[in-house]
Amino acid sequence: MQVAHLLYDRFTALDIVGPHDVLGRLPGVEPVFVAERPGPVRNDSGTMAIVADRALEEVPAPDVIVVPGGFGTRLLLEREPLLAWLAQAHRTSTWTTSVCTGSLLLAAAGLLDGVPATTHWLARERLASLGAQVVNERVVHDGRIVTAAGVSPGIDMALRLVELMAGPEAAQAIQLGIEYDPAPPSDAGSPETAPAAIVDAVTAAFRAREAELTAGSHTA
Amino acid sequence: MQVAHLLYDRFTALDIVGPHDVLGRLPGVEPVFVAERPGPVRNDSGTMAIVADRALEEVPAPDVIVVPGGFGTRLLLEREPLLAWLAQAHRTSTWTTSVCTGSLLLAAAGLLDGVPATTHWLARERLASLGAQVVNERVVHDGRIVTAAGVSPGIDMALRLVELMAGPEAAQAIQLGIEYDPAPPSDAGSPETAPAAIVDAVTAAFRAREAELTAGSHTA
Numbered sequence: 001m002q003v004a005h006l007l008y009d010r011f012t013a014l015d016i017v018g019p020h021d022v023l024g025r026l027p028g029v030e031p032v033f034v035a036e037r038p039g040p041v042r043n044d045s046g047t048m049a050i051v052a053d054r055a056l057e058e059v060p061a062p063d064v065i066v067v068p069g070g071f072g073t074r075l076l077l078e079r080e081p082l083l084a085w086l087a088q089a090h091r092t093s094t095w096t097t098s099v100c101t102g103s104l105l106l107a108a109a110g111l112l113d114g115v116p117a118t119t120h121w122l123a124r125e126r127l128a129s130l131g132a133q134v135v136n137e138r139v140v141h142d143g144r145i146v147t148a149a150g151v152s153p154g155i156d157m158a159l160r161l162v163e164l165m166a167g168p169e170a171a172q173a174i175q176l177g178i179e180y181d182p183a184p185p186s187d188a189g190s191p192e193t194a195p196a197a198i199v200d201a202v203t204a205a206f207r208a209r210e211a212e213l214t215a216g217s218h219t220a
Numbered sequence: 221m222q223v224a225h226l227l228y229d230r231f232t233a234l235d236i237v238g239p240h241d242v243l244g245r246l247p248g249v250e251p252v253f254v255a256e257r258p259g260p261v262r263n264d265s266g267t268m269a270i271v272a273d274r275a276l277e278e279v280p281a282p283d284v285i286v287v288p289g290g291f292g293t294r295l296l297l298e299r300e301p302l303l304a305w306l307a308q309a310h311r312t313s314t315w316t317t318s319v320c321t322g323s324l325l326l327a328a329a330g331l332l333d334g335v336p337a338t339t340h341w342l343a344r345e346r347l348a349s350l351g352a353q354v355v356n357e358r359v360v361h362d363g364r365i366v367t368a369a370g371v372s373p374g375i376d377m378a379l380r381l382v383e384l385m386a387g388p389e390a391a392q393a394i395q396l397g398i399e400y401d402p403a404p405p406s407d408a409g410s411p412e413t414a415p416a417a418i419v420d421a422v423t424a425a426f427r428a429r430e431a432e433l434t435a436g437s438h439t440a
Contacts, residue, residue, distance in 0.1 A: 151397070173422050185379050189398075
């Protein structure tokens with residue numbers, strides 16, 4: 001079972017590595033990292049690069065598609081080679097998935113019109129404006145499409161996907177293998193439970209970064 | 221504040237990307253991926269590569285060291301260039317940290333003699349045999365050394381480190397930014413709570429893989 005992990009300039013690394021390190025532990029899975037061009041692709045802070053081993057056209061019909069989020073998504077909402085690949089690959093995929101703002105790309109490719117889906121909590125309005133039916137949950141599963149909220153929920157999404165593909169015992173074995181018995185230091189992991197001052201500070205920083213990134217772009 | 225993320229052949233990707241995507245969100249942090257030689261370094265399943273942007277000798281005195289685990293650690297327990305770098309870098313680091321079996325490398329470098337530390341639950345005996353005082357906790361903090369259990373606990377470790385470095389509000393902001401409000405599908409994330417049959421199956425698979433990897437090596 002081929003699992004295509006999509007890379008693009010300014011992706012968020014944990015969005016794609018979380019699902020990879022869960023799905024890749026399922027027997028029979030063949031992960032492949034793809035991008036418009038093979039080679040190193042840098043993340044959204046520019047601090048690390050993951051190698052795309054294949055070009056999009058070399059992986060036309062993966063069984064599973066995983067699309068990470070990242071500030072780079074804002075520059076790709078009209079990016080034809082990538083969106084065309086997503087739309088085409090989705091025709092034959094068993095599962096099409098996203099983490100964080102990766103759902104913006106699924107929506108831009110026309111895959112989420114009226115479809116229940118989620119994204120990073122700070123991109124919910126943007127996702128709705130692209131036609132999705134936004135649901136404020138950590139993982140949303142609708143037909144062949146599974147979307148996760150921002151960054152770390154990719155791990156939960158992938159475990160859900162393993163359950164759907166191979167049953168609960170397979171998911172439990174992987175959960176144990178990665179010791180996913182999480183112990184967050186506080187209940188600040190959701191905008192619904194975090195202190196208001198923290199929500200405001202994170203919102204301001206996110207908006208500033210988004211504006212900075214798209215300032216020089218005509219697709220902003 | 222320079223944070224050195226160590227790469228070596230057959231590392232576990234989530235072990236290093238989890239901490240990177242937490243620590244890298246702290247203002248003032250400069251992450252750098254290092255390895256014996258710069259260039260792509262492949263993970264323990266051979267399915268992806270992260271680029272080491274610098275050689276070890278180019279990063280002699282990082283403020284923070286992060287050592288991931290992976291099956292590759294078993295082949296590095298006598299690997300001088302790497303262990304010598306760890307020992308030397310630890311002399312001046314503010315924090316020296318590991319995830320999963322990364323603690324085996326800290327121990328092999330002589331940094332954990334009698335020190336309370338943790339590792340992947342299937343490597344506890346190995347870590348004890350290398351001189352550490354093994355503690356069965358998800359994150360263990362002793363002086364300047366912070367160790368995490370297997371794979372996903374690197375996220376918890378990094379959030380703890382942010383608390384120690386910059387206070388609880390900084391950790392909360394990052395926790396919210398990555399929506400770390402985890403929802404594991406079951407309580408199978410720890411050998412103490414997972415079903416016995418799952419523990420047995422994961423143990424057997426782990427031992428088989430370890431044996432396979434070290435079969436051709438004199439350091440096994």
